[in-house]
Amino acid sequence: xxxxxxxxYKSAIGEKHAAQQTLESxxxxxxxxxxxxxxxxxxxxxxxxxxxLVHIETPxxxxxxxxxxxxxxxxxPSPLKEKTA
Numbered sequence: 001x002x003x004x005x006x007x008x009y010k011s012a013i014g015e016k017h018a019a020q021q022t023l024e025s026x027x028x029x030x031x032x033x034x035x036x037x038x039x040x041x042x043x044x045x046x047x048x049x050x051x052x053l054v055h056i057e058t059p060x061x062x063x064x065x066x067x068x069x070x071x072x073x074x075x076x077p078s079p080l081k082e083k084t085a
Contacts, residue, residue: 002039005057022050
């Protein structure tokens with residue numbers, strides 16, 4: 001399943017008790033808190049109740065690392081010659 005990143009950006013002070021309980025059940029206590037949850041119909045319903053208090057993001061997949069260069073091509077002979085004894 002996909003995950004959702006939920007960030008609380010607005011305080012729950014002055015909100016209805018149900019909205020405060022929903023924030024608490026998601027683990028959000030104060031503005032700036034972030035939680036990651038599995039996407040489900042239940043979660044979507046909770047988010048609908050508190051949509052005006054949170055920002056919702058989907059995590060992006062990490063970019064693949066660039067391909068390693070062939071080490072034989074990257075090595076160049078030194079312009080300085082080593083002294084032999």
